[in-house]
Amino acid sequence: MRRYFFPIFHKGETQADDVGELFGFAEMADQYGARVARDIASDPDYDRGAGTVVIVVDASGAEVARHVVGGVV
Incomplete structure (x- = not known):
């Protein structure tokens, strides 16, 4: 198992x-x-213009993926 972070x-x-x-x-x-x-996009109080991105990073700090909230990845 490896640890991943989601800033x-x-x-x-x-x-x-x-x-x-x-x-x-x-x-x-x-x-x-x-x-x-x-989940963030489904929050009715979420500000759609916020430009929110969930970043997936491995334990070494390498970016694995990015997910635009409410957008197409």
């Missing part, structure tokens, strides 16, 4: 993820990041 870029600022999640494969972490983005 969120929102309104020009980054919300760090200092805990992360464990996944066996990068593809599973990518799917989780997409689900986080969908």
Whole structure:
């Protein structure tokens, strides 16, 4: 299992993820990041113009994926 982190870029600022999640494969972490983005977009109070992005990063700091909230990836 490898640890992946999911920082969120929102309104020009980054919300760090200092805990992360464990996944066996990068593809599973990518799917989780997409689900986080969908969950944010489903919030009725979410600001659609915020330009929010969920970034998937592995433990070495390498970016695995990006998921635009409410957008097409």
